[in-house]
Amino acid sequence: DQQVKQNSPSLSVQEGRISILNCDYTNSMFDYFLWYKKYPAEGPTFLISISSIKDKNEDGRFTVFLNKSAKHLSLHIVPSQPGDSAVYFCAASDQYQGAQKLVFGQGTRLTINP
């Protein structure tokens, strides 16, 4: 039972263009969402989060959008840079647990082409 799904295993984007990574969830109890970025041979690093009281959160080039009715969130990276090439994981939890009880998606490998 995959409660958090990232249906695109990989994505390739031209440098300078927008990268859009998608994530769907099934558990209606989830109301806190995070994105992590992972380089090879390193652990995941926190990127950005959003709680269900918002539908958008922005941090520099990274913006996360949340559509609660569709149980869908997306991460936008604008403009994409070669250093953004990594695996991106979507994770979900509930507000009570915060980031202490995370359910991760399978990840999407993003490749930024020069």
Next chain:
Amino acid sequence: EAGVVQSPRYKIIEKKQPVAFWCNPISGHNTLYWYRQNLGQGPELLIRYENEEAVDDSQLPKDRFSAERLKGVDSTLKIQPAELGDSAVYLCASSPGVETQYFGPGTRLLVL
């Protein structure tokens, strides 16, 4: 500030052998997590500690896996005996609270 330290980084063992992984969390972080990440999947929580207490071990296969966090700092995760399906990356993470988790580089285990 030093990050989460894990050792060893790589381990190759034969099935039925025991193996242990060590984690040193970020100083001052009371919460420590162990995850398993299978190839092509996201991390899955095995156990979470608050100081010395294991507060969530519902996903830990207790027949062969054990963990301890003596003195509420370093932690060890053990598998005995290892099976072929245990081949994965074992990640340790720590957090100061509920905001986010900080991950170590992981231990890549290969069971032959």
